[in-house]
Amino acid sequence: MAKKFTLYMVRHGQTYFNIYNKLQGWSNSPLTEKGIQNAVDTGEKLANVKFAAAYCSDTTRAMDTIQTILDKNQVSDVNQPITSMHFREEFYGYYEGTDMDQAWYLAGAPHGLPTFKDIVAEYSIGKAKDFLKDADPFHQAENNEEYWERVDAGFDLIKQNPDISDGDNVLLVSHGNTLLSVVERYGNGQFDISERPANGSLTKLEFDGDDAKITAYNEK
Structure with missing residues (x-):
């Protein structure tokens, strides 16, 4: 029930x-x-x-x-x-323990979005997760x-x-x-x-x- x-x-x-x-x-x-x-x-x-x-x-x-x-x-x-x-x-895979701003820059910059807030404003928090996995050289995030x-x-x-x-x-x-x-x-x-x-x-x-x-x- x-x-x-x-x-x-x-x-x-x-x-x-x-x-x-x-x-x-x-x-x-x-x-x-x-x-x-x-x-x-x-x-x-x-x-x-x-x-x-x-x-x-x-x-x-x-x-x-x-x-x-x-x-x-x-x-x-x-x-x-x-x-x-x-x-x-x-x-966060490879980015565990990394400076937060640096990690999100590496995730978002290829998409023209250098900060976590930029990614979320343009897309979503969910998309930020996808971008971080894409940026992870091990793709384990x-x-x-x-x-x-x-x-x-x-x-x-x-x-x-x-x-x-x-x-x-x-x-x-x-x-x-x-x-x-x-x-x-x-x-x-x-x-x-x-x-x-x-x-x-x-x-x-x-x-x-x-x-x-x-x-x-x-x-x-």
């Missing part, structure tokens, strides 16, 4: 790679002191929201963030998250189709969880580009995806069976 529930998607706390402006898709960079505080602050804001389940990627930045949020929660029976590689950030095949499998994991009932809330600690990608796909153009979601910010995705829509983006 189709279920209606709200997915509370939180961006992980600030990491060292965030400070250094490096792409950190499947790479791992630890939370900074500020990043730990991001998680604490978000945990306090969500302390009285009852979650039926919690999910995150298998990266330490996501796992550390969600554990802090769950530890702060006063009303949920969920003590630990379900971790899965399906919830990882986009895989995820293109848009490969990315969504993986992330959709993660959403299916959540939808199939028997512990989630109609009207429930579910917590997911996610990643910057993934949140932008989800908002582009399910936001009906109502949100400004030229603004990156802040570390620790909240984005809400309402599922109703196979339908989904964004109801809040980048709430701090």
